[in-house]
Each structure stands twice: as C-alpha cells, then as structure tokens.
Amino acid sequence: MTNFARVSSTAMALALAVTAPAFAQATWTYDDIDQDGNLELSSVEFERVGRDVFMTWDADRNQIIDENEFYGGVYDAWDVDRDGMLTEAEYGTGWDTWFSDYDPIAYGDLDLDANAMLMDTEFATGLGEAEVYDTWAAGGELGEEQFVTGLYGVYDADDDLIVTQAEYDVVGVFWTADAATTETLEAEVISLNDWNYDDLYANGISAEDFIDEMEVYDVTGEEIGDVEDIIIGPDGRIASIVAEVGGLWDIGDTHVSVPYAEVVMSDDGLGVVIPVTEETVGDYGFDRDVFTVGSATSEVVSGVDDAEVLRGWRASELIGDYARIRDGDVYSNYGYISDLLLQDGQVAAVVVQANDAYGSGYRAYPYQGYGAGSGWDAGSPYYDMPYGAQEVGETEMLDYERF
Numbered sequence: 001m002t003n004f005a006r007v008s009s010t011a012m013a014l015a016l017a018v019t020a021p022a023f024a025q026a027t028w029t030y031d032d033i034d035q036d037g038n039l040e041l042s043s044v045e046f047e048r049v050g051r052d053v054f055m056t057w058d059a060d061r062n063q064i065i066d067e068n069e070f071y072g073g074v075y076d077a078w079d080v081d082r083d084g085m086l087t088e089a090e091y092g093t094g095w096d097t098w099f100s101d102y103d104p105i106a107y108g109d110l111d112l113d114a115n116a117m118l119m120d121t122e123f124a125t126g127l128g129e130a131e132v133y134d135t136w137a138a139g140g141e142l143g144e145e146q147f148v149t150g151l152y153g154v155y156d157a158d159d160d161l162i163v164t165q166a167e168y169d170v171v172g173v174f175w176t177a178d179a180a181t182t183e184t185l186e187a188e189v190i191s192l193n194d195w196n197y198d199d200l201y202a203n204g205i206s207a208e209d210f211i212d213e214m215e216v217y218d219v220t221g222e223e224i225g226d227v228e229d230i231i232i233g234p235d236g237r238i239a240s241i242v243a244e245v246g247g248l249w250d251i252g253d254t255h256v257s258v259p260y261a262e263v264v265m266s267d268d269g270l271g272v273v274i275p276v277t278e279e280t281v282g283d284y285g286f287d288r289d290v291f292t293v294g295s296a297t298s299e300v301v302s303g304v305d306d307a308e309v310l311r312g313w314r315a316s317e318l319i320g321d322y323a324r325i326r327d328g329d330v331y332s333n334y335g336y337i338s339d340l341l342l343q344d345g346q347v348a349a350v351v352v353q354a355n356d357a358y359g360s361g362y363r364a365y366p367y368q369g370y371g372a373g374s375g376w377d378a379g380s381p382y383y384d385m386p387y388g389a390q391e392v393g394e395t396e397m398l399d400y401e402r403f
Helices: 009-019 043-057 065-080 088-098 120-130 134-135 144-155 167-177 179-187 198-201 207-213 293-298 387-391
Strands: 215-217 223-232 236-247 254-259 272-273 290-292 308-310 321-329 328-342 346-354 360-366 382-384
Touching: 043 065, 043 144, 065 088, 065 134, 088 134, 088 167, 120 134, 134 144, 144 167, 198 346, 207 223, 207 328, 215 236, 236 293, 254 293, 254 360, 272 346, 290 293, 321 387, 328 360, 328 382
Parallel strands: 215 272, 290 308, 321 382
Antiparallel strands: 215 223, 223 236, 236 254, 321 328, 328 346, 346 360
C-alpha cells in the first residue's frame, strides 16, 4: 500500500483535483433498482448503482480505482454541502456511516492546522493510515467487482445482505447533486452551431454497416465468420468487436469478443482480421454470462452472444432506441437512433431518423456519453439530447453517399 503520508500536499491536491464529481444519488431512486418490487435490494440489484459510482470515481478510465481516486471520491461524497472542506460534523457522519468497522481517527488528529476545516490532503493522509483502501482492494487493485461489494457493505448497515429503503436513504444524503456537477456536464455539450459533418464524411464509419457487412478472417486469410456487434466503453471508446466464428470448423459457431486493438482491417477494407484460428479458439476465455469492458479491452473472450457487459454496452443496444429532445424541463420524442458513427476508435455521433413532425430524414448529432448524468444508459430505451426542437431542426441532413 502506498504511504500517503509521504505524498506531498501539492501532488495530492493536483491528484484529487482531477477526480470526477461524486455520483448523484438522485439519478437512481430506490424504486428504480428494486426490480422485483419486494422492498429489499439484493447485491445483484444494487450492481447498477455500484457500477455508476465506480465509473465516476475511476477518473482516468483504466478500470481501476487507485488510492487517489478512492480518497477523492469519498471526500467529495462526505462534503455534502460541496464547499470544498469537511467540517467535524460532516467527517463524523461520514465515518460512522461508511467506515464504522474501522478504528476511528479523531478529526483533530487530521486537522493539522487546527482551522476546523479538513482539506482533501489532510483527509487522504488519515484514510491512508487507516488502510481503508487496502481492505476494500483486498490487498491488491480496487477493480469494479471489489468496489461494488465494498459500497454495498456501506449501504447494508446491519450486514444482513439486504438493503432496505431506510438503509438506502441513510447513504443517499452523501450523493446530493450539486451545481458544480451540472455545470460540468453542461460545459461538455457541443453546440450545434459549431457542429458539421466534414470530419465524419472524411473519416467516419457507420456502425450499422460495420456490423452488417464486415466479414471476419483469421491470420491466414481464411474467412471464418461475421462481425456481430461492437462493445463500447463508458467513455465512448470501442473496447472490442464481437464476431461469430467457427462455422467452417468442427467446433461449430461461437461468439468471441476480440480487443479492438487486436483487430486489423483487411487489405480490401471489406473485412477484419482477428487473431483467432481453429487451433487457438479453444484457448480464448470461456463461456460466461457477464464480462467487463476491462476484459473486453485486454483479452479475447468467448461465449459472449447474450452476455451482459459490465461498465459498457453493445452498439446494437443503442441503435433502435428512441432519441428525445428538450422541451422545457422535460424531454419529448424526436425519432429513432438508426446508426452510430465511429471515428478514431470511438463513437463520434448518433444518427437519428426524425419523426415526420420534425421533417423526417437522417441527421447526425454529437454523441453525449453513457452512464449517470449523460445521454444514455444501457438499461434505458431513450437517448436524451441536450437540444431543443429549433436547434435539431436547423441541423443539415446526413448524406450517406458521402462516406
């Protein structure tokens, strides 16, 4: 474990400054995640919340929450009034709710300058001495599964493996959505006045065409299957390509997820080459019901036809969903997502076939992201755009012939 007491205050402040704002609890209500309506949240139901928090705290998107990110996330959560410091009351409530199983560290022992304001560097040093991170990470790296388990334990105050509405509400006070979070999200919205299709026409790829038309070859040049889907991470980057292979082999058809970094376009541009052959396909992964974006990015995974993707989604899940636009404080239906446009290894735009009321036809709009506080979530049938009717109506029609 890193000794935080030896990290300079300047370095720590810089590290914590880049940590993303805390996940807004208002995004998930208890009813949202109590899927069976039995007023008891199981660990499986809770995963939706845990994943969103993990995604937000994992500021560098490397699938691991390091100590800086962990302490920064906890500090931001405990600072319920969002004034950039912890009072003794905030610290005490946070410790009793989150870490009651650990030996407490007195507020005065951390407040080194005795100004009754606990800053992030003082806070991180204290938690480092308590070895909270080391326990959550089980002595290793804090990945998504360990983090979700640890967070569920925070909610499950009586350790009965069930989170009641009352327990959920107790922790909910730490996730107050603040103005800074809203301002950050709004600042990232691309103005349609500055939006044009020039780069997309020059370098964009249709995800729909990629999935429907690309053949798959092995390293010997033999055609072995077809592209079935594209796995996208929460940051919009392509994690892997899902292919159905093996139809010509004795093993029969199988679906494999191949890291995007290992996928090469064929010389004619009409297919992709993957490092899977009849002799090696058995070496890749194993059949599973769930796989993570992290594993999709770093290893070939087999048996992923209907598998759930943790912290990510399939391109086919968004294509066909309804796009909505702002209408005052609510959203109204605009049209269907008909395609995604890919550029430089990530989703650059969504293509919407507008309803007749908005002029019909196809238009492309900047991709707004995935997860809490963004345009879309894999569990939602809607993709929400931060634009009004007049803005979307002034966007030019998309000409597929120019790709």
